[in-house]
Amino acid sequence: MGMNLSVDLGKLKLQNPVMTASGTFGYGKEYSEFVDLNKLGAIVVKGLSLKPRQGNPPPRIVETPAGMLNAIGLQNIGIDNFIKKKLPFLKQFHIPVIVNFFGDSISEYIKAAGKLNETKGIHALEMNISCPNKQEGWSIFGTDPKVTFKVVSEVRKVTDLTLIVKLSPNVTDISLMAKTAEDAGADAISVINTLTGMAIDIKTGKPKLANITGGLSGPAIKPVAVRMVWECYKTVRIPIIGMGGIISAEDAIEFFLAGASAIAVGTGNFINPEATMDILEGIKSYMSAKGVKSLKKLTGAVRC
Amino acid sequence: MGMNLSVDLGKLKLQNPVMTASGTFGYGKEYSEFVDLNKLGAIVVKGLSLKPRQGNPPPRIVETPAGMLNAIGLQNIGIDNFIKKKLPFLKQFHIPVIVNFFGDSISEYIKAAGKLNETKGIHALEMNISCPNKQEGWSIFGTDPKVTFKVVSEVRKVTDLTLIVKLSPNVTDISLMAKTAEDAGADAISVINTLTGMAIDIKTGKPKLANITGGLSGPAIKPVAVRMVWECYKTVRIPIIGMGGIISAEDAIEFFLAGASAIAVGTGNFINPEATMDILEGIKSYMSAKGVKSLKKLTGAVRC
Amino acid sequence: MNRLFKATVTDNKQIKKDHYLLTLHPFKKINRPEPGNFFMLSVDSSLDPLLKRPFSMHRWLGFDFQILYRVAGKGTGILSKRRPGDLLDVVGPLGNKFPVAKTHDKIILIAGGLGIAPIFSLAEKLKKNKHLLFYGAMTKEELLCIDELKSLGIEPVIATDDGTLGYKGVITDILKKFLTQNSKLKTQNYLYACGPKPMLMALSLLARKYDLKGYMALEQNMACGLGTCLGCVVNTVDGYKRVCKEGPVFRIEEIVWE
Amino acid sequence: MNRLFKATVTDNKQIKKDHYLLTLHPFKKINRPEPGNFFMLSVDSSLDPLLKRPFSMHRWLGFDFQILYRVAGKGTGILSKRRPGDLLDVVGPLGNKFPVAKTHDKIILIAGGLGIAPIFSLAEKLKKNKHLLFYGAMTKEELLCIDELKSLGIEPVIATDDGTLGYKGVITDILKKFLTQNSKLKTQNYLYACGPKPMLMALSLLARKYDLKGYMALEQNMACGLGTCLGCVVNTVDGYKRVCKEGPVFRIEEIVWE
Ligand SMILES: Cc1cc2nc3c(=O)[nH]c(=O)nc-3n(C[C@H](O)[C@H](O)[C@H](O)COP(=O)(O)OP(=O)(O)OC[C@H]3O[C@@H](n4cnc5c(N)ncnc54)[C@H](O)[C@@H]3O)c2cc1C
Ligand SMILES: Cc1cc2nc3c(=O)[nH]c(=O)nc-3n(C[C@H](O)[C@H](O)[C@H](O)COP(=O)(O)OP(=O)(O)OC[C@H]3O[C@@H](n4cnc5c(N)ncnc54)[C@H](O)[C@@H]3O)c2cc1C
Ligand SMILES: Cc1cc2nc3c(=O)[nH]c(=O)nc-3n(C[C@H](O)[C@H](O)[C@H](O)COP(=O)(O)O)c2cc1C
Ligand SMILES: Cc1cc2nc3c(=O)[nH]c(=O)nc-3n(C[C@H](O)[C@H](O)[C@H](O)COP(=O)(O)O)c2cc1C
Ligand code: FES
């Protein structure tokens, strides 16, 4: 019916706007039973670092009202293992593979990006500068604009892949962070990562997470995420990947209207393993009911 | 049974820690049908300004997952009308009346505080430097530490009442804001006000709130609020009034363990008009079940 | 009297496609609700939906009462699944009522769609010979309580958008015809209306044109229902007023439609 | 086969104070669940509770299957209110199974509390003469499935903390006695256990002391149930392993209790 769902993220073209949020879709394999991966806009894998990491002790997750806290602590198999053991599976599919990565220092970011840049079968990089689960001093990558500019522009130098910077919502001014990422050379931004939260078990008097605090995700944070996407949209010209509490097509459309060019489903996958496909179908139905021929028309179309 | 529930906020002593959150309890009268006001720890009234304000156009509220957005726009009858028409009713009760107030400029803050300071029957002031519903440039009172220090220390000069500063959660570093308020002379801090959020009606393509954005409250934000109370507790020595999503005694106790000396119930009043009393009873039951004789023992007692 | 109470669902009947009639049995004697009053109902103890939902008093049965509702979204969807024996938390009766003065010669009631819920209670309260009821809906299938009205001796003037019953057209157009044909009707009458916004806007114009007085019950998103949150305001000639407290019933001429 | 399916509640029976037996009829043929496997169930379509809840396969009825559960909080509270005809979203069967080798001479099953849910399915699968079942609970009132076990020809060794049925004491103490009295039992046997953490910790110590091999099914908070979120790990001698993927059944000696 001639509907155009395609999305441009820098040089990268997605066939449709439905992506997976890093850390919620593993390396794709587990969900391939529920979702025809070839139908996704792109797959974003669990955050990787140069070396494998064992992550935080359990308990690592706890449910909260309409949301969940996680403190996985960036457990991952490391870039080398990913390339050897996980990437071959993903290469079978025709969709872009986007690798989410992070480092403990600027030089680690650079090394990781350089290594990923050389690897065939990786189509874009998503820099996580915002994960709140790490120790003191680290969160500065995503909250101090000067440091953000530095780390993003250094990474920009070592990769010609589409570079997405994933922003932390735990800041006073998200649009400043968005602008900083744009100025430093990002091709796109992901908005938002998790809000830092905490839950206490009043029976034991102990935090419910071994890590004490964790990242809040799920429907509870959707209003904050939509607002941040809208603020970023008013500020930057690079495309925005919207995420935070998307579990239905209606949610996804809210993000498009607020200014997102693409969206990612995170916690929604846990609630419904087929969420991404249901959302894609729902977006199509909405567009045809509204007579919208091109998805690009929806981006930022909120009438304020 | 000899349980001590009292709380000290500066010079002010509360008989128990259960307060009402500004803007959710009117001027007390409406809820007096459901709650024996004499049993509250304190009553905090709707935010007042020097002049009456008509607030934002409707729609002003919309429900979100486990939360709600409001954009009342600080509608209020003004300090003079409050003193004339509402305060006499409140004076009948033996509990402290805490007046939440705000201004558009430092001089308005000072004038408002001065006027309230002279008024008999007002026991403490809560400065709202954090309401996210106002126009551009205003939110700086609650997000720029330099401005926060200035406005709080100026207000401190004109009042000897207990001065509570209510912090905005829409900041990168809540503990810095807490420290700033403490250094500027605050006797206590309220943590947290609402998170800025947005919701879009995908049928009409318009924001669900006439004001576009609004403040997110209710259970959805509880994990963020608990985390912020905990961060403030580690940083300041003045008492913390915890709020954000408290609807049950269990929620309240979480805040005490995280570091709150008292708590305030906001959105919870809408869900259950008797919430404050149910919470007070629940706190007592918890304390007697745990053999805790003094509420002060619970404050900050989380075992990390 | 404390207006918070628990009530048992004694019946929750699907009366038309999306429409249900809920009968509630309060645990204690409650204040007698008047036409125009509403209740805030918790459909569930879950945190989603979070807030209570407002519903007009539809029928007062002496101790029990009834709510007539349409499944409009999540909350009403859950409500439609409540079964006899289930418990609900309720606050009410709330708000003001339709002020019916004895002196009014003849009263014209106008209901659009679910507006029939409170208008029915008003019709039931009035003597049947003292009023005329205009009742419009999208289609025949959405006309409610026709039999109940008949058994009260009330024969409404009916209009449906698609003409499947009564006049074809919107109810305000039919009313307009009546008013032009019966010039006497015009001044001696009071209008009492409830219905969707476009209907009430049309009615306001009509009232201005024919210099008619009257009242209408409005809706607005609500959080507290008690007048404290200031969330439910509508714009009036005297500034913002709260639907839950100064309303839901307002004088027709005081509302400023944007 | 796609393990996401809808199932109809055909029965949801309260069998003891807080304990329920849920029978589900899947809309499609599902993979045969093995003892140790579990399912993720949506108790509701609400966003609170948000996540699916994990429950062990208790009894496989050929096409339908049963879950034995205790009301532990909000989600199980809601589940207990589901009635025949209600629909639930389910993912499963998930996780690994109790690996029962043919060569094991004699098998000792140990269930503590609700641990009987999966242990029962294992007992049902094994020949009755090949195993001994130790079953402990707080009190007689919390012992489940006793009649069902009997009808399978299984006579469990029972212990209750308060001595209201069987031995008085914790089940691991009773097991210990047995082991010391029957030294032969020790080496030729495999333990298969499920129960609360303190029981499993005690069992681990016992296993180390008597050099017994075996398996135990663990629990952990879960979000995805599919191995992707890395939320459900437990510490093992080889580092963190996911309860939903490498487990829920682990070798006794590999678990590192903190
Ligand atoms: C004073 C008053 C009396 C009412 N009487 C009745 C009645 O007798 N029968 C009846 O069926 N309905 C009545 N309503 C409307 C009813 O409250 C809404 O249909 C209901 O709250 C929708 O809840 P939901 O969760 O199903 O829908 P949601 O999923 O919350 O929303 C669905 C739609 O309903 C609208 N809506 C949500 N909340 C409200 C609200 N508080 N008021 C108006 N619209 C809302 C939303 O904007 C949306 O378009 C009344 C409303 C008011 C204010
Ligand atoms: C593999 C596996 C198999 C299980 N099999 C069964 C079974 O057959 N029968 C049964 O009754 N229960 C079983 N459980 C436990 C069951 O999942 C929890 O009791 C349930 O999730 C509690 O949900 P709730 O909303 O009622 O409780 P909540 O209100 O969420 O919490 C109540 C209590 O339950 C604990 N809890 C919450 N989620 C989990 C979880 N995912 N796993 C363990 N504990 C949790 C909480 O820490 C808290 O102490 C199993 C758990 C796992 C991981
Ligand atoms: C269990 C879990 C693990 C996550 N891991 C990562 C990660 O490794 N890197 C990252 O950038 N974001 C990570 N996130 C954040 C998500 O990608 C997403 O930004 C966030 O959860 C908000 O979206 P949601 O509400 O749809 O889940 C993780 C989120 C969850 C819930
Ligand atoms: C309808 C509404 C009006 C509010 N008005 C004010 C206000 O006037 N001044 C203020 O400082 N906070 C105001 N707040 C914020 C609350 O006092 C409270 O900080 C916040 O809602 C978080 O608590 P809760 O989740 O319990 O509601 C308002 C909140 C709501 C929901
Ligand atoms: S609903 Fe709160 S003031 Fe009307």
Ligand code: FES
């Ligand atoms: S529950 Fe997600 S990895 Fe196990």
